[in-house]
Amino acid sequence: MPELPEVEVVRRGLAENVVGRTLTDVELRGHRVSRRHVLGPQHLRERLAGRRVSAARRRGKYLWLDLEDSVGLILHLGMSGQLLIEPAAAPDEKHLHARFRFADGGPELRFVDQRTFGGLALGDLDARGVPTTIAHIAPDLLEPEFDRDAVVRRVTSKHSAIKRVLLDQSVVSGIGNIYADEALWRSRVHGERLASRLSRPRVAAILDHAADVMREALDQGGTSFDALYVNVNGASGYFDRSLAAYGQEGRPCPRCGTPIRRERFMNRSSFSCPRCQPRPRAVAGPRVLPSSARR
């Protein structure tokens, strides 16, 4: 259930434990884990054997291992994916989908994913070293290519709710449901306000808050990282202690004490402070369609 900070923790784990090593055998269980690799799991296996991992990279929530010759192994954790570094003797996890063995005979890399929304694929890298198959994913808030002014203009051009835009990975990547709610809370903006009706400074502030909350999560998540255990839950301690809005329904807003509310939006939960983040009036409110009222 990772967003940018959690994925970055995983990337660091890969950099520490996998970069510099050469793949020998890759075991793929079932075809679903490699469904994004159009040439099929067998092709993927063959192409990976003997390749050396030269870097572990990330854009937003996407990870990829640089395999030299401008080829990368793209990894996405989806909602429940984990990458684990473990001794070969460790018992298989229940939802183990891929196992990577290395020429040095050291610990193996495993991809474990309960809900199987995640997966992996091989892809060509462009001149900047980014997989061409994720060209539609915008730079994330923490990378040098992120162009704040351009993104602010793009956001304010959208005729859509601000939270929806923050979650749109083609506008800015890395933000998920948690950090969207936290950034909006810090900005005192309700997620259903229309992006095109927010001022540019306001949008800039939302993006800055999103970057801040992610950096803070990263700081905390990075400290409890076990070198031999690359875990998407590496930043989980952060969630318990530091979230102001997300998951805090009924608890007092840290700013004004008003109980945090929970609302349905985009078929998922949104948390906000009723006082600090008043709902927009009619124009940007939810369109209540009688047919969608029941499922």
Next chain:
DNA sequence: CGTTCATCCTGAGAGC
């Protein structure tokens, strides 16, 4: 074209 919706999965926890 831009925006929104339904859908892919499994398991945990609540309520009955």
Next chain:
DNA sequence: TGCTCTCAGGATGAAC
């Protein structure tokens, strides 16, 4: 104990 229902931090193709 077991059933049903709701919920979960994501991304996509297809529909509007």
